[in-house]
Amino acid sequence: MKLNCRLKLIIAISLLVFASQLTTAYIIIRQSAESLHEKTHIHGEELATNLAEFAGEAIVSRNLASIYQQIQFAMRDNNIRHVVVVDPNQKVLVSDNLEEVDSIYPPEHIKKFYFNEKLDDNPHFIDRNGETIAEITVPITLADDLLGQVILGYSHTDINNKISNLNNHTLVTLLVGFAGAFLLTILLTSMITSPLVQLEKTALKISMGNFEIEKPDTNSNDEFNLLSQTMYSMAKRLEELVYNDPLTGLYNRQLLNIRLSEELARSRRHVRPLALLMVDIDHFKRINDTYGHLVGDEMLVAVTSLIAKHIREVDCLARFGGEEFIILAPDMTEINARQQLAERIRTAVANEEFNILPGKQNLRVTISVGLALYPTDAKNERELIAAADQALYAAKYSGRNQVRAYSELKDYLATS
Structure with a gap:
């Protein structure tokens, strides 16, 4: 099926607009996702750093209970899934899960699931609940001596939910915007091609020997109108020659x-x-x-x-x-x-x-x-x-x- 000029313009402009909107939406979602990950990571680093600074004195004084209290305080954050304090040999000194104390971290059921996300360099793993957990490790030092590490794990679930909501909103906005752009494209292409369609009809009438064509508006000086005036003059001249x-x-x-x-x-x-x-x-x-x-x-x-x-x-x-x-x-x-x-x-x-x-x-x-x-x-x-x-x-x-x-x-x- 042959496509007329108007339909070709509508398809071309619509594809261009859709590609532009799709690219813009991708950039927005990508940047928003990176921003959410960075914000959550910074917050986790601040918690882990504060806990590491506090844990140095507490480890020296063997006041592990105070460290546990700080861990419980950090666990109030909905995104935090676990906080572990280990010595230089990765032996757990304090943990939100008391059963892990004196064990080696990470346990085997977690270790084998570690991987790196593209968005950051932190190690990640999938826990038993199917959540993606990112871990932040901050060293515990005192007078340049390494006393251990604070390992804080935070969930990606909240981030993923926010990204999912953003995707949905962006998709709706994209569809609404594309629908509006499509209607505007139809209107604009109609305005552009309408004179061409009229010229085509006029040329067809002339080719069939019908010289009764409407005189174009002489007040407009755009290219289409000038072409219409030229065709009108040509038709009248042909009419004189023919008839x-x-x-x-x-x-x-x-x-x-x-x-x-x-x-x-x-x-x-x-x-x-x-x-x-x-x-x-x-x-x-x-x-x-x-x-x-x-x-x-x-x-x-x-x-x-x-x-x-x-x-x-x-x-x-x-x-x-x-x-x-x-x-x-x-x-x-x-x-x-x-x-x-x-x-x-x-x-x-x-x-x-x-x-x-x-x-x-x-x-x-x-x-x-x-x-x-x-x-x-x-x-x-x-x-x-x-x-x-x-x-x-x-x-x-x-x-x-x-x-x-x-x-x-x-x-x-x-x-x-």
């Missing part, structure tokens, strides 16, 4: 066919007539032969400009070919209105003096007009154009400079 006659600027035959199909569909839908007028400039070849094709081209432009002034805004004027033009006049229900439109155009051209030859006499031309009506005279586009063409031929055959309706020909053919 407009390059000489007169009128609709060409291709667009005429489209407009004719649309008007016929509308005529059928609303049950309204559609008049088609086919116009031909009389003796146009004579103008080309006498004055040249450039003058002939100027005459075409001048005549069509004049005709455009005498039709309605809803009417469609197009170049059919050569010196022939077609006018689509929808919704003309009155017979006289259709005839009057054709006569108005013919009269305007006949009365006009065209100033095309500078310094010379003005030129005059006339036009012939063939008129056909849908659905009276035809059932489809082709029949309607053919009917108007026959009416135009009749107008030219009858002497030119006149209007003939196809209905007259039908009446004539019916009576002949």
Whole structure:
């Protein structure tokens, strides 16, 4: 399945945000764990050091009971699991567990389980309750003589519980943060890719020959909007090249066919007539032969400009070919209105003096007009154009400079 640009951006940004948050969470948890271990270790060292300082005088004076009292005081700390005072030969002098007195420390059931944690260099072991115990050893000295050691064991359980809670809170924060970042990513990518999607749709419409695109906002000057404006201008230019006659600027035959199909569909839908007028400039070849094709081209432009002034805004004027033009006049229900439109155009051209030859006499031309009506005279586009063409031929055959309706020909053919 192909991923679109928006989805790719969402995935890429989401992965980047998630990786960043995950890295940050790992660093926070790691530093917090180290801080907790260090804090607990420092506290244990302080207890062991204080006890070692006290035990020196007590050992010399053989006041081991006072050492035991200090050990009991230290054991009030919930994290402390055992405190042992040994002589230089590791023989237990005082212990929180009186059964260990006079034994060698550490006992075999502990010794074989010693290991080192990565977070500190203290020896660790797993006790019979499954707890991880870290041991701190502080020497007992007096006047530079080694009298023994204080061995204090503290549990990691409280630390691990705090780290576990921190992990849970961090995970929840991570998920909430990622959800918010994901929604924000969707919003941002939508804002970024929305113009691209619109440009894609516009390009697709243009490629299919549909140039009816929305004009972009000219108040924005970002790159996407500038690209949209450029595409809009390009579309309009293409529309002119594809659908407009390059000489007169009128609709060409291709667009005429489209407009004719649309008007016929509308005529059928609303049950309204559609008049088609086919116009031909009389003796146009004579103008080309006498004055040249450039003058002939100027005459075409001048005549069509004049005709455009005498039709309605809803009417469609197009170049059919050569010196022939077609006018689509929808919704003309009155017979006289259709005839009057054709006569108005013919009269305007006949009365006009065209100033095309500078310094010379003005030129005059006339036009012939063939008129056909849908659905009276035809059932489809082709029949309607053919009917108007026959009416135009009749107008030219009858002497030119006149209007003939196809209905007259039908009446004539019916009576002949």
